[in-house]
Amino acid sequence: MMNRIEVENLNVYFGDSHILKDINTEISKNTVTALIGPSGCGKSTFIRTINRMNDLIPSFSRTGNVYLDGEDVYDPKMDVVDLRKKVGMVFQKPNPFPKSIYENVAYGLKIHGITDDDAISARVEESLRSAALWDEVEDKLDNSAMGLSGGQQQRLCIARTIANNPEVILMDEPCSALDPISTTKVEDLIHKLKKDYTILIVTHNMQQATRVSKYTSFFLNGEIIESNLTDKLFVDPKDSKTEDYITGRFG
Amino acid sequence: MEKNRLSEFLIEKSLVITAIFSIIIILLIVLFILMEGFPAFEDYGFFRFLFGMNWAPSDGEFGVFAMIIGSIYVTLLSLIMAVPLSLLCAIFMAEVAPNSIRRILKPVIETLSGIPSVVYGFFGLIVLVPIIRTNFGGTGFSMFTAALILTVMVLPTIITISQDSLRAVPHEYREASFGLGATNWQTIRHVIFPAALPGIITSIILGMGRAIGETLAAIMIAGNVVQIPGSIFDPVRTLTANIALEMGYATGLHYNALFGTAIVLFLIIIILLLIANYIQHKYKVDVGGGYL
Amino acid sequence: MRGLKSQKIISPKTSQKIMNAIFIISGIITILILVLILGYILIMGLPVVNLEFIFANPIDSGASGGIFQMIVSSIYVTLIAGIVATPLGVGAAVYLVEYAGEGKITKLTRFGAETLASIPSIVYGLFGLAFFVVAIGLGWSLLSGGLVLAIMALPTIFQVSEVTISSIPSSYREGSYGLGATKWQTIYRVVLPAAIPGIVTGVILGMTRVISEAAAVMFAVGSSLSMPLSIFDPGRPLPLHLYILATEGISLENAYGTAAVLVIIVLVLTFVSNYLVDKYQRKIMGR
Numbered sequence: 001m002m003n004r005i006e007v008e009n010l011n012v013y014f015g016d017s018h019i020l021k022d023i024n025t026e027i028s029k030n031t032v033t034a035l036i037g038p039s040g041c042g043k044s045t046f047i048r049t050i051n052r053m054n055d056l057i058p059s060f061s062r063t064g065n066v067y068l069d070g071e072d073v074y075d076p077k078m079d080v081v082d083l084r085k086k087v088g089m090v091f092q093k094p095n096p097f098p099k100s101i102y103e104n105v106a107y108g109l110k111i112h113g114i115t116d117d118d119a120i121s122a123r124v125e126e127s128l129r130s131a132a133l134w135d136e137v138e139d140k141l142d143n144s145a146m147g148l149s150g151g152q153q154q155r156l157c158i159a160r161t162i163a164n165n166p167e168v169i170l171m172d173e174p175c176s177a178l179d180p181i182s183t184t185k186v187e188d189l190i191h192k193l194k195k196d197y198t199i200l201i202v203t204h205n206m207q208q209a210t211r212v213s214k215y216t217s218f219f220l221n222g223e224i225i226e227s228n229l230t231d232k233l234f235v236d237p238k239d240s241k242t243e244d245y246i247t248g249r250f251g
Numbered sequence: 252m253e254k255n256r257l258s259e260f261l262i263e264k265s266l267v268i269t270a271i272f273s274i275i276i277i278l279l280i281v282l283f284i285l286m287e288g289f290p291a292f293e294d295y296g297f298f299r300f301l302f303g304m305n306w307a308p309s310d311g312e313f314g315v316f317a318m319i320i321g322s323i324y325v326t327l328l329s330l331i332m333a334v335p336l337s338l339l340c341a342i343f344m345a346e347v348a349p350n351s352i353r354r355i356l357k358p359v360i361e362t363l364s365g366i367p368s369v370v371y372g373f374f375g376l377i378v379l380v381p382i383i384r385t386n387f388g389g390t391g392f393s394m395f396t397a398a399l400i401l402t403v404m405v406l407p408t409i410i411t412i413s414q415d416s417l418r419a420v421p422h423e424y425r426e427a428s429f430g431l432g433a434t435n436w437q438t439i440r441h442v443i444f445p446a447a448l449p450g451i452i453t454s455i456i457l458g459m460g461r462a463i464g465e466t467l468a469a470i471m472i473a474g475n476v477v478q479i480p481g482s483i484f485d486p487v488r489t490l491t492a493n494i495a496l497e498m499g500y501a502t503g504l505h506y507n508a509l510f511g512t513a514i515v516l517f518l519i520i521i522i523l524l525l526i527a528n529y530i531q532h533k534y535k536v537d538v539g540g541g542y543l
Numbered sequence: 544m545r546g547l548k549s550q551k552i553i554s555p556k557t558s559q560k561i562m563n564a565i566f567i568i569s570g571i572i573t574i575l576i577l578v579l580i581l582g583y584i585l586i587m588g589l590p591v592v593n594l595e596f597i598f599a600n601p602i603d604s605g606a607s608g609g610i611f612q613m614i615v616s617s618i619y620v621t622l623i624a625g626i627v628a629t630p631l632g633v634g635a636a637v638y639l640v641e642y643a644g645e646g647k648i649t650k651l652t653r654f655g656a657e658t659l660a661s662i663p664s665i666v667y668g669l670f671g672l673a674f675f676v677v678a679i680g681l682g683w684s685l686l687s688g689g690l691v692l693a694i695m696a697l698p699t700i701f702q703v704s705e706v707t708i709s710s711i712p713s714s715y716r717e718g719s720y721g722l723g724a725t726k727w728q729t730i731y732r733v734v735l736p737a738a739i740p741g742i743v744t745g746v747i748l749g750m751t752r753v754i755s756e757a758a759a760v761m762f763a764v765g766s767s768l769s770m771p772l773s774i775f776d777p778g779r780p781l782p783l784h785l786y787i788l789a790t791e792g793i794s795l796e797n798a799y800g801t802a803a804v805l806v807i808i809v810l811v812l813t814f815v816s817n818y819l820v821d822k823y824q825r826k827i828m829g830r
Contacts, residue, residue, distance in 0.1 A: 053430060058350070081555065082371055084432035091430070096421035108431040111441065111555065157427070164431055255725055257666040262727045263642060269634030270648055273655030273701070276694055283673040284666065293825050339569035347566050355571055358817060359577050365813045366580065368664075370802050371791050403576055410573075434559040457661070460563030464663025466758040467786060491665045491758070498669070498762055513669050517662070524661055 004029040004168065004198045005050060010064035011224075012045055014057065019045050021222045023033040023064070025182050027215075032190060032199045032210035034230065037219030037245070043202040044092075046219070047170040049073075050200070051087040052080050067167070085112065088161035093177050094153035096145035096160070101128075104145045104156055123163055131159035132189050151182020158189060161198075169193065171201040175208065187212050195230040206246060210234055218242045258366030284517060296502070300511055306477045308497065315515060317477050321487035324520075325394050325473060326431040326462040328483060329401035334455055336402070337409035341451075345417035346439050364407030372471035375400040377534070380472055387484050390475030395483040400468045405458035412457060416450020417443060449534035456527040460520055466491040490516045554612055581806065588803025596800055600716065604795045605784060610801055612770050614683060616778030619771060620764065621754045623689025624696045624820040628744055631693075632700030633735075640708045641730055654702075660698040664759040667691050671763035683765030684779040691763050692756060696749030701749060707741025708734060744816050751812040757782035781805050 003055040005027040006137065012020035020042045027033050027250045052073065054060045060215050065074040073083060087106075096104050114120060124141075128134040133155045137148070145156055149169040154174055161169055171190075175183040190199060190212045209216050210230055217227040218239075226233060237243040279493075292300055295313050303314015344356050379399055384391030408439060420443050444451075470484040474486020494509050494516075501509050599609030635652055643649050671691035681687045711734055719729040734740075753759075757780070763781075765777025766787060779787075783799060788798040 051430065053426065056425075056429065061430075079556075081432045081434060084430060089430035091423065091426060093423060095421075097424055097427065107428070107441065108433075111428075111433045111437045113555070160427075160431065163452045170466065188294055259725055259727050263638075266634050266642060267648070269631045269650045270638040270643070271630050271655075273659050273697060274651055276697075277658055279674065280662065280666070280670045283670055283678070287669075287673050295639065321703055336569055336572060340573050343566035347563065348570065352570065354572065358813075359574050361817065362581070362810065362813055363577050365751055365755070365809045367757070367782050367805055367809060369755070369757045369786050369789075370805055371580070371585060373798065373802050374583065374787060376789055377795075378583060398800075403580070406576075410675060424596055434555045436559045436562040437555055460661050464661075464665070466663065466665040467782075471786070471790060480815065481573050491663060494665050494669065495758060498672070510669060510673070513666050517666055519665060520661055524658065528738035 004069065005199070005200075006067040006070075007049075008065045010046075010049065010066060012042075012049060012054070012060065012176065013059075013061045015059040019222050023224055024225055025224055027198060027200060029198050030195060031215060032194045032201060032212035032213040033215040033217065034064060034201045035200065035217050035219060036204075036206060036209050039204070040221040041219040043219045044172050047089075047172060047200050047202055050168070051084050051089055051169060053084075053089065059072070085164050086166055087170060088164055088166035088251045089170045090154070090157050090161055090172065094147070094150055094157055096153050096156050098146055100142045101145050101148070102141040105160050105163050107161060112164070117197045122241065126128060127159040127163040128156075130162050131155045132185060132192070133159055133235070149182070151178050151185060154178060154182065154186055155189065158186070158193075162193075166197065168198045169201070171199065173202050175205060176204060181206075206234070218245060220245070254307065259414070281517075284510055284513050288507060288512075288514045291504060291511035295508065300508070301515065304479075306493070308414065308501070308505040308508070315490065315493070315508075315512055317479050318488050318490045318493050318512065319515060320479050321394070321473070322463050322489040322491070322516075324480060325397050325401060325487060325489055326459055328394060328398035328427045329405060329462050330455065330459060332398065332402040332405060333405045333409060333458060337406050337454075337458070338413060340406070341410045341413040341454075342415060342439055342444070345414045346443060347435065355377055358405050360410050361401065364411070368404065368465060369471075371400050371404055371470040375472040380503065383484070384516070387481065388396045389484050390474065390486065392486045393484045394473060394480050394487045397469050397473035397484070397489075401465060401471060404465060404468060405462050409454045409458040410463050412454030413451040416447040416454070419450065420446045431478070432457065449530050452530055453487035453527045456523050456530075460523045463489075463519060464491060465521075466495050470495050490519075580661055581810075582800070583805050584802050588799040588801075588806070591796055591800030591802050597804070598798075600770070601797075604768060604793055605797055606776050607797070610767060610781065610784065610797070610804065612728065612785040613779055613781045613801070614804075615753055616764065617780040617782075618770055619685040619774060619778060620689040620692055620760060620780050621750055623686060623774060624692035624753045625746055625750055627690060627693035628696040628700050628749060629742075632745065632749070633696050633704045633742055635701050636704035636708050637730060637735075639705055641726070641734065656698040659694065661701075664695065664756055665761075667695055667759040668762050671759065676763055682775070683763065683767075684775045685764055685771055685775040685778045688760040688764035688778070689774065691759050693752035695756065695759055696753045698748075699749040699752055700742075700745045703745025704738070704742050707745070709736045710741075711737050740819055744819045744823070747812055747816040747819070751809055751816070754780075754812070755782055755809060756780075757786045761786075781808075 007023050007025045010020055010023040025045065032140065035046065037043055048054045049066055097107060102124055105127050106120050109120050109123055128137065133152060136152060145153065148156060164176060175186050178186065202210060212232045215227065216230040216233045218225045220241055226237060226239045234246055237246060291313060300315060302316045304316055305312040305314045317488055344353055375396060379396050380391035383396045384392060424442045424446060425438055428442045470492040471488040473489060473492060475488045475492050476486040477488050481521050482486045494512050498509050544776060587629065596609045598611050600611055602608035606622055639649050671687055673683045675687040675690050681760060715733050715737060716729055718734045760780055760783060763779065766779045766783060767777035768779060771778040782805060783800045785798055785805060788794055
């Protein structure tokens with residue numbers, strides 16, 4: 001199996017605080033990998049190193065390497081714009097732009113220089129269909145995205161990400177602000193997407209990790225304690241800390 | 252305890268008075284300006300006053316139309332120069348510049364807003380008027396010269412307020428846009444600027460109010476000729492200048508006509524304020540539901 | 544991108560670079576404008592300013608001599624404005640935050656302050672003439688001028704005080720109530736002392752605004768050159784003096800000197816209020 005993302009000796013600091021410590025891991029292609037662990041353990045920071053969103057924080061610094069398809073993400077020659085096109089991201093809180101539904105999905109295409117309206121329309125429809133939202137919004141594409149429910153907004157954000165045709169999708173607790181029904185829809189969507197995309201999902205919810213992911217990594221205090229096939233990690237954890245966490249003794 | 256309760260009561264009531272004091276003052280201002288200005292409308296005729304082209308107090312002619320146009324022209328001309336510069340500067344400070352440069356620009360803007368308008372007027376008179384005279388002919392006292400100084404005077408207003416509204420755009424929009432691979436400029440242009448637009452328009456309207464209400468800079472460099480200017484290098488007289496120039500010696504209907512001029516000025520300012528409030532109100536309600 | 548081609552002539556990266564350059568230029572222009580104006584006024588004016596200029600009386604309508612009367616007049620009107628406006632502004636802020644809450648009075652007061660802040664100074668000038676000078680009968684005097692300026696300083700003092708007082712943590716108040724203090728005791732002994740730095744900043748900002756005013760006091764203070772002996776005498780504050788010197792062509796040299804003094808006063812006040820804001824904000828954040 002080909003590895004999509006490789007991480008070598010990654011250390012991340014915000015100012016003086018050491019957030020991620022010696023992370024080494026590999027994420028395989030077209031699978032769903034869940035990142036679990038208590039709050040503040042560095043899961044979100046970790047996925048944000050992959051599309052360099054941490055660069056937006058002035059106090060951020062880092063040592064070690066992240067490779068995407070063998071290319072060094074932090075190479076000075078790496079174009080962040082291209083990187084973020086390849087590595088899409090869905091955030092904790094649904095964050096559609098205050099524009100119409102259509103404009104939200106078309107945004108990524110337009111900023112990447114596509115001007116052919118027919119092509120854009122086609123891609124918007126395709127993306128909304130892939131995000132299982134088309135049937136609900138088909139006749140109100142010109143309405144503001146802010147009028148959608150939270151779950152619809154999050155699926156819209158996923159559609160917006162897919163429209164860019166990324167290879168990897170990072171999801172930072174995508175269901176934490178959603179009700180159970182919307183959560184189920186987003187989870188179904190993740191199942192559907194995994195054949196085309198490599199997905200990393202940060203989650204607080206261990207049931208969710210078991211439902212959607214093939215692999216799981218357990219983070220604690222900025223370190224990866226254990227990574228394994230999800231089935232194995234939850235049934236037969238190798239590390240006592242993992243066991244403590246998944247049996248609910250802390251976190 | 253009784254004594255305590257009484258003094259608490261009295262204190263609260265006197266605080267109420269301080270709270271409504273500004274409203275009382277506004278009512279007083281309106282009352283007195285109207286009272287003194289009204290005879291001019293009554294004796295000379297409201298529409299004749301407003302749309303009359305002839306201002307000759309010694310002949311009993313009190314038409315302020317040329318001054319209204321003068322004020323509007325000078326203000327618009329200064330906004331044409333001030334808006335692009337201040338918006339660029341506001342975006343620079345809010346979205347682009349590193350903290351070190353922000354720390355330089357912030358006190359610069361504050362100092363610009365603190366410089367007395369008479370000093371701006373003086374600078375315009377001593378420095379700009381001769382430059383304009385040498386390069387564009389005429390006396391150098393002109394609409395353009397005044398607009399140049401007003402441009403500098405409204406910069407801080409527009410920069411400060413539009414910067415606040417840019418900052419108020421939720422950080423999630425930036426993350427979403429960057430996450431899709433947009434550059435900083437694309438994010439500003441397509442997401443942040445449209446979201447901040449109501450606040451930016453408000454800042455421009457308030458800047459407009461400042462320019463139209465400015466007296467000394469206008470009086471010292473605009474030339475004060477009562478006419479509708481044919482070119483931007485012609486002298487003009489603004490409403491504010493008209494009042495300040497003639498109040499010192501005005502009597503009778505002339506005195507009332509100058510208060511009448513102030514009523515016109517006041518009305519323009521109130522209209523601008525209402526528009527600004529309307530925009531703020533409308534978009535505060537709508538920013539979630541409508542689209543930009 | 545699958546199947547779709549970018550058709551932009553200028554790449555996003557290039558336009559980012561162009562825009563960055565434009566942004567930097569706009570920042571530089573803004574800084575240059577300030578440097579140019581301040582530099583010019585100070586270079587031309589400072590050589591005129593010395594102790595004699597500051598402490599001598601004007602001679603020949605200000606054609607020579609100093610600006611002592613004007614400094615005294617400016618101090619008078621500014622102090623009157625501060626003494627009158629501070630209790631009004633702070634009182635209104637206290638009422639809004641501690642008593643009224645969000646409601647009709649609060650909205651009305653805020654609207655009043657905003658409107659006062661946007662009335663042109665020449666309209667204040669006319670109001671001062673019609674109300675204080677004529678109707679109340681204070682005549683052309685420093686008191687009339689100071690009262691007009693008090694109204695102009697009011698919105699600034701009120702707005703800054705309101706922000707400051709509402710930022711005082713409610714735990715302070717709870718602590719005081721818990722000891723059996725009345726509302727006013729709590730405000731007077733706990734809330735106001737904690738808010739002092741912010742209130743002082745507001746007052747200084749208000750004073751900065753009024754010490755620069757010429758148009759508003761033009762028709763209220765008279766423009767007497769003689770030394771005011773009391774607040775009922777007419778006077779001539781610095782900005783008005785500068786206006787008269789410059790427009791009547793009395794003395795360019797003294798106009799430069801007066802402008803420089805005015806600019807220095809404003810710079811010092813701006814610096815002090817900035818320092819206070821900086822210090823106060825750090826104190827709050829340090830908690």
